Amino acid sequence: MKVVKFGGSSLASGDQVKKVFDIVTSDPDRKVVVVSAPGKRYPEDRKVTDLLIELGERTLRGEEAPEYLSAVIARYSQVAEELKLPAEIVSKIELDLIQLLNADKTGQARYIDAIKASGEDNNAKLIAEYFKSRGIEATYINPKEAGLLVEENGGTALVLKKSYENLKSLRKRSGILIFPGFFGYNEASEVVTFSRSGSDITGSILANGIEADLYENFTDVDAVYSVNPNVVSNPKEIRELTYREMRELSYAGFSVFHDEALIPAFEAGIPVHIKNTNNPEAAGTRIVNERKNTNGPVIGIASDDDFCSIYVNKYLMNKEIGFGRKLLSILEDFGLTYEHSPSGIDDLSIILRQKQMNAETEELILERIRTDLKPDEVTVEHNLSLIMMVGEGMRHNIGTAARASKALAEAGVNIEMINQGSSEVSMMFGVKESQEKKAVQALYEEFFVGVYA
Ligand SMILES: Nc1ncnc2c1ncn2[C@@H]1O[C@H](COP(=O)(O)OP(=O)(O)O)[C@@H](O)[C@H]1O
Ligand SMILES: N[C@@H](CC(=O)OP(=O)(O)O)C(=O)O
Numbered sequence: 001m002k003v004v005k006f007g008g009s010s011l012a013s014g015d016q017v018k019k020v021f022d023i024v025t026s027d028p029d030r031k032v033v034v035v036s037a038p039g040k041r042y043p044e045d046r047k048v049t050d051l052l053i054e055l056g057e058r059t060l061r062g063e064e065a066p067e068y069l070s071a072v073i074a075r076y077s078q079v080a081e082e083l084k085l086p087a088e089i090v091s092k093i094e095l096d097l098i099q100l101l102n103a104d105k106t107g108q109a110r111y112i113d114a115i116k117a118s119g120e121d122n123n124a125k126l127i128a129e130y131f132k133s134r135g136i137e138a139t140y141i142n143p144k145e146a147g148l149l150v151e152e153n154g155g156t157a158l159v160l161k162k163s164y165e166n167l168k169s170l171r172k173r174s175g176i177l178i179f180p181g182f183f184g185y186n187e188a189s190e191v192v193t194f195s196r197s198g199s200d201i202t203g204s205i206l207a208n209g210i211e212a213d214l215y216e217n218f219t220d221v222d223a224v225y226s227v228n229p230n231v232v233s234n235p236k237e238i239r240e241l242t243y244r245e246m247r248e249l250s251y252a253g254f255s256v257f258h259d260e261a262l263i264p265a266f267e268a269g270i271p272v273h274i275k276n277t278n279n280p281e282a283a284g285t286r287i288v289n290e291r292k293n294t295n296g297p298v299i300g301i302a303s304d305d306d307f308c309s310i311y312v313n314k315y316l317m318n319k320e321i322g323f324g325r326k327l328l329s330i331l332e333d334f335g336l337t338y339e340h341s342p343s344g345i346d347d348l349s350i351i352l353r354q355k356q357m358n359a360e361t362e363e364l365i366l367e368r369i370r371t372d373l374k375p376d377e378v379t380v381e382h383n384l385s386l387i388m389m390v391g392e393g394m395r396h397n398i399g400t401a402a403r404a405s406k407a408l409a410e411a412g413v414n415i416e417m418i419n420q421g422s423s424e425v426s427m428m429f430g431v432k433e434s435q436e437k438k439a440v441q442a443l444y445e446e447f448f449v450g451v452y453a
Contacts, residue, residue: 012039036119056101083130138177151186198260204265211268224254227300252387253302296391299392404447416432
């Protein structure tokens with residue numbers, strides 16, 4: 001039995017949905033189909049989820065936003081027309097959305113989540129109707145009835161373990177089950193969405209719950225590439241990588257698969273297969289527990305921008321009991337999360353996503369650090385990019401850091417910081433945002449060109 005997830009790009013038009021139909025019905029093991037909301041049809045297009053967020057936020061502020069409501073409805077209308085489905089389906093979607101917009105606005109986060117989630121919910125209903133219109137037994141499944149329970153954690157959904165047990169009964173249902181991605185229900189029966197691109201997470205949870213043999217994740221590229229294809233053209237495809245490698249790479253910028261989607265599949269030992277809806281014959285990429293390490297130390301290079309680093313220097317910091325804890329507790333008091341903390345004898349840097357802090361909070365934090373910790377120096381460096389080189393092979397290879405540093409130096413890239421993950425499957429370089437692309441290209445050149453040829 002397989003769980004198959006289709007991303008927004010795979011469902012952006014009626015023609016795309018027809019491809020999805022062909023893929024699902026070509027393999028009788030494809031039982032549970034997880035769908036996203038309609039995504040972009042062309043690069044400048046807007047995803048239905050983005051339109052819904054804008055619509056919800058404007059309505060919450062008391063503004064009229066009829067153009068957003070009609071833009072969402074127009075997307076479903078186009079798909080329904082191309083699939084020759086009755087117009088009544090679209091009227092129901094419109095009614096549902098108007099009801100959600102008129103709902104109680106006291107809990108603002110839950111109000112927006114319900115509107116956001118309607119993108120996948122209504123799409124699942126529409127797609128189930130299409131499968132039925134083609135003579136296939138297909139049922140829309142509501143996550144609440146199926147028992148996909150979550151709690152809110154830092155603003156987004158976190159699956160509750162009991163969901164897995166609840167979802168198991170889906171195995172016994174007949175026909176194809178069309179399940180909306182991206183959200184679950186909390187104990188108060190309210191919708192809570194996962195973070196953006198979270199339908200990947202729903203697919204993984206379902207794979208775990210129904211004890212699937214395989215979780216297939218269909219997207220718009222032939223494979224996971226060793227580097228973001230928007231940074232290097234025609235990069236090498238990765239055939240196989242481990243859960244741990246993929247989690248590090250997703251987290252660090254490979255947006256093709258959500259980093260939180262690895263754990264449910266990993267816990268149940270279910271392989272994940274990334275494939276292309278537009279080219280299902282392509283081999284794709286398999287994510288597995290262990291792989292043969294044949295490709296040298298590095299399997300992928302990911303990068304992401306918009307980080308900053310709080311640098312704290314104090315003579316004999318290493319002798320001061322509780323220094324690190326006190327520093328981190330200041331961040332905690334301001335509700336901030338951090339990503340890395342490289343340290344030396346007398347200094348410590350905390351790297352965080354800079355969108356969490358505005359100029360005012362930044363000044364308050366620095367003031368707290370000065371008062372509570374009495375450092376010799378405290379500064380913030382803005383506009384950093386983090387580049388993550390990942391590979392299980394790095395544990396057994398000597399000299400990877402030296403090769404990387406040399407390649408970056410030769411490309412004229414200044415390394416602001418280096419950090420090796422304790423697991424030794426990743427190595428991070430902090431560089432100025434303006435040098436990110438050049439740095440990734442130089443590392444790709446060093447570790448990939450010629451290696452797989
Ligand atoms: N290393 C990578 N390999 C493949 N695709 C990548 C990589 N890094 C970033 N991407 C981007 O991820 C996109 C697919 O993810 P996404 O747009 O979320 O798909 P979906 O709509 O199917 O969920 C690709 O089109 C590509 O631009
Ligand atoms: N539609 C949601 C969830 C999702 O997973 O979408 P996609 O599969 O298009 O990345 C989003 O845009 O965040």
